[in-house]
Amino acid sequence: MLHGEQSDGGVIYMRCRPCIRISPAFNLLSNRYPQVVFLEVDVHVCQATAAANNISATPTFLFLRNRVRVDQYQGADAAGLEEKVKQHTENDPGNNEDSDIPKGYMDLMPFVSKTGCECLNESDDCGFDNCLTKDDSYLESDCDEQLLITMAFNQPVKLFSMKLLSSDFAQAPKLLKVFINLPRSMSFDDAERSEPTQALDLTEDDFKDDGLVPLRYVKFQNVQSVTLFVKSNQGDEETTKINYLTFIGTPVQATNMNDFKRVVGKKGESH
Template sequence: VVFYFTSATCPPCRVLSPLLERISQAYVQVDFYKVQLEKAPAVASAQQVSAVPNLKFYKGGGLVGNVVGANLEGIQDNLQHHAGMPSNLEALTAGPETVGSSTPKPRRPSAYGIPGHSDLSSMVMSTQAGALNQNNDQPLANLFTPGDAYLESDVDEQLLIYFPFNQAVKLHSLKFEGPVSHAPKTVKIYANRPNMGFDETESVQPTQVLELTEADYAESATTSLRFVRFQNVSSVTVFVEDNLGGEDITRVQRIIPIGTPIDGAMMSNIRQGEEE
């Protein structure tokens, strides 16, 4: 994920913006967001943005790159280092007249088929996440690592998982991955409830209760949330009460949040945002 911090009063930003839109069309595998200082000063302050244009590159929940100024070479170096080569080379060689044109661009329009939303995994601060009743041999860190590794419960089937975001988000869905026989079944979701213990899962009203089935673990499946209840989410607590197979332990490979950052606009809206 790339966050582009800009300002309505920044001349270099006006030069850089159309170039970044073309780059965003080329890097289909990367989500680009624009954050305007005048509209989101708290976000800029939290990210220690003191000058614009400023691009910050996030991967795996952490900051991996930072480019200040209209440094196109530095931007491209960071993208190639962290995201590989562009998926759509034609976008980089298109003429200026095609930028912002009505021709549909080959950007990824959705995450898991959900229009207007993206995978927010890169915004999870995994170093500040926590889990109760985890097996130390199969710990929480596995939950944020793509692959076959998994988080496993310890003394019984229950898990209490907490993860914060690096900025507030609108949370639309969750995608659960795991071996079906041991995968979570009854799941209580709590928005903005850090530092919970197991006792509180009985006394605190969850934001939503999910009853997962085997279909929720299909490769293309996602589990929708009641979007109106998740409009300003800074952290999520997930209480796994039991699993599909009625096993003594629960295993979960990934919990992928899907939604939209509150204080960011997709690069596809960059021209509209600068005209407002």
């Protein structure tokens, strides 16, 4: 979720009149988490808004980040609702005050569909999941220095750049081929001979904490999946290591928060 006065996201409470018992808890959360925008919508008054968001039961709480719906919670369980709010505020990639992400873009990790991801030649002990979180764990190749990574998204996105971190520069990726929206899984032979959407020759600057690897934005406008072929590493080491991998960009479709503010803009209806 986005925070602060300029936030474009938060929690939207889709309610009907019988949902009144959860309303005090929702109001309390709006005071407890002042950095999050809380909005309230009466589905009987705003039927078009409810239909547009496929609301089939109430109360339903929609969680948005950068005007994009990333999660929802149903039910009148106050403890469960607060746990969901905590989950999104604590795991928000935008919470980092030192964020190097340019204005208007976001870390797309919340939109990664893990069931659609794949990594070939990953080590049994240091697998692909390790590079999806910022900690001491890492992804390491197995038989040689090459990796073939596919990351799928749960909705179409536009890619602006890629972020890569590696604690050992000698084992960091060097030559990469980037492919998008492949109709089937790619083999290493396919990757070697196929023309990529973009080829990259990475340098030490690309792996700095504030570094971003720019992508040709016009070529990455409607991306459902990205496949990275790591051909070599910086020091010609036997294996390649990646501590963190993510993409920076925006979802293709975004929710217009002004629509919600307009329909619930009466005094006392939003928090």
